[in-house]
Amino acid sequence: MDTECLFCRIVAGEIPTTVVHETDTTIAFRDIDPKAAVHVLVIPKTHYPDIVALAADPAAAADVLAASAAVAEAEGLTADGFRVLFNTGPYAGQEVFHVHAHVLGGEPLGPMLAIR
Structure with missing residues (x-):
């Protein structure tokens, strides 16, 4: 555990959050600042700084992907569609350097990127 990492502190139970799904890994x-009607973060309990x-x-990557799919199903997103997004590095907007998948849905999400 990285004691400076926000998400490691969530895993350790030091910071309260609204858990919607949990496995051993x-x-x-x-998300505390949701960007869609449904916005859930899925993280591995072990600290990895990014998707690389x-x-x-x-095995850990597969666990994150499986948990993301389980969240989408539990949140009722599979019929209309959803997005799973990883931001990696500062250019992509990664703010917490503990890898996390954003599961987004519950409404039309629009284009992947804004037109420049």
């Missing part, structure tokens, strides 16, 4: 909770580091552990 992952935890999913509602997570990809080096295929």
